Amino acid sequence: MRSTLSVLSLRFMYLLALCGMLFSGGCASIKPDPLPSWNEGPTKQSIVAFVARVTTPGSPDFVVVSERIATFDNDGTLWAEQPLYSQLFFVLERIKVLAPRHPEWKTTEPFASVLNGDVKGALSGGDKAIAELIGATSTGMTSVEFDAMVTQWLATAKHPRFDQPYTSMVYQPMIELMTYLRANGFKTFIVSGGGTAFMRPWTERVYGVPPEQVVGSYGKTQFELRDGKPVIMRLPAIAFIDDGPGKPVGINEHIGRRPILAIGNSDGDLQMLQWTAGGSGARYMAFVHHTDGVREWAYDRDSSIGKLDKGLDAAKANGWTLFDMKRDWAVIFPFQR
């Protein structure tokens, strides 16, 4: 009897160890909170409840792992977008670096305004001006050269308000949310209006999202053999804008499945959330709502960057969730912990 008992207790020890090593999801009592930077309340509960619904075998809302597709906007959803998109800070600095080689920029807009420190004036030309700035700074080089340029800039550039690297200007609760989803079998994608090639050098390190799961805007490129060495040249022409109605198009082209969860923060994400909501079965749609002017920025309907107006109405009409930064997030940036 004793020996049977000791075998059983040994077996129990193994099971406990196995449980800790392999099936930590099944040992609720020792599992730490996967979303520690989220305040307790309805928002956090809605996330946990949704994940339980779609991942519990036998649940009427169960979703097989291969269909657990989650898409996230980047600017204003995963990292800060104020006072300007980070990619725009990159572009503005490149203009200054390249200016000595372009004396004509002193008298040509939007370059002249940038060189005079008048960013607002430079951007008053709208999308056309932005496209010109990006074209002048981010093309005419190989994909490998652009990658290195972005990496080098990010290693030294600092955000003007917080004096932190741009890759530290990420939202800790959103990183926890993506990690939590992946631990529950989701595949997390970024679907951003920003440049694909601007994001890919760092999204895996910072968000755990590999390059092949980054969907963004991109320019035309061309394969060439240069002295027998293959290169991909970045050409000064836009191929695809992954914003607004472009987001479902980008999702369809790149992912080929409809997400079951989508998070954005602006009207540019509205169609992504509509497309996600239009599928059958359990769905989760949310906007990050920038309500914290102290720890971050407070803006929505009237902002020139990250305007959330129609989206706010749609969220109310459809019962989509709002991540209220001030109310729901105990921490915003990792460096504020």
Add this chain to the structure above:
Amino acid sequence: MRSTLSVLSLRFMYLLALCGMLFSGGCASIKPDPLPSWNEGPTKQSIVAFVARVTTPGSPDFVVVSERIATFDNDGTLWAEQPLYSQLFFVLERIKVLAPRHPEWKTTEPFASVLNGDVKGALSGGDKAIAELIGATSTGMTSVEFDAMVTQWLATAKHPRFDQPYTSMVYQPMIELMTYLRANGFKTFIVSGGGTAFMRPWTERVYGVPPEQVVGSYGKTQFELRDGKPVIMRLPAIAFIDDGPGKPVGINEHIGRRPILAIGNSDGDLQMLQWTAGGSGARYMAFVHHTDGVREWAYDRDSSIGKLDKGLDAAKANGWTLFDMKRDWAVIFPFQR
């Protein structure tokens, strides 16, 4: 002493069970051949040796899992492409189905030739004719409708020579190769000149390649709300041709990393192999060489479909591998086993 021994033997049993359940890769003596449809010889050896080189920790050629990107052409590399691409059989049948609604096709090329059973004549118009046929049969509907149409066709259509469903016309050794690579931490992608939307409905089931890992040619699409319901409409305009120099472009846009292994079968894959070969570290490039006119088809330099001419020269010049179907493959199609 006895009890210590019995504890040790119990522990050993657990380790054995664990080994079987979890770490089967580490229990060489009980591991079955992962490539049973490949004949023993230098080709099979070259695959196994490459995988060992890049996956053995401490090896100078070790590649981290996230960089183990493998790309495969589809037509003629993963499934048969003779006497015509399967997608073309699909398109030709759609023309016949749609003809009653298009009386003008009786007198308009390339449609008239198709309706008269003169496929060769219809295709004599080259890429323009093919684009017209695809435009007339595969656009003007939603992405969901097209998906259903492909699925329905594949469920009933049979290959004219082998009287098998097209999804059975796949190469068993290549399926084993993809499975073997995935078991060794590789992510397998399809990079095909065929239509992305034509492949995605079945690649996961047939090849184990999920839709988001299928890179192909695609037309323009548009997001719309139809009676409040979001749809993606397929428009009659080509957006991207994923062939020849388009393949490295498609790989760069979609994957954002350079493959370390690439397999094709025609000159349309040459640039994909060049781009793969151009990276640093261990690389594996190969062409499937169609040498078996009995079990499959024998063709290379002079074929109108799947022409392998410059590719053969490049393989010889660069030491790339040729998968000689007659010599290297014990089985070609699964139904021949």
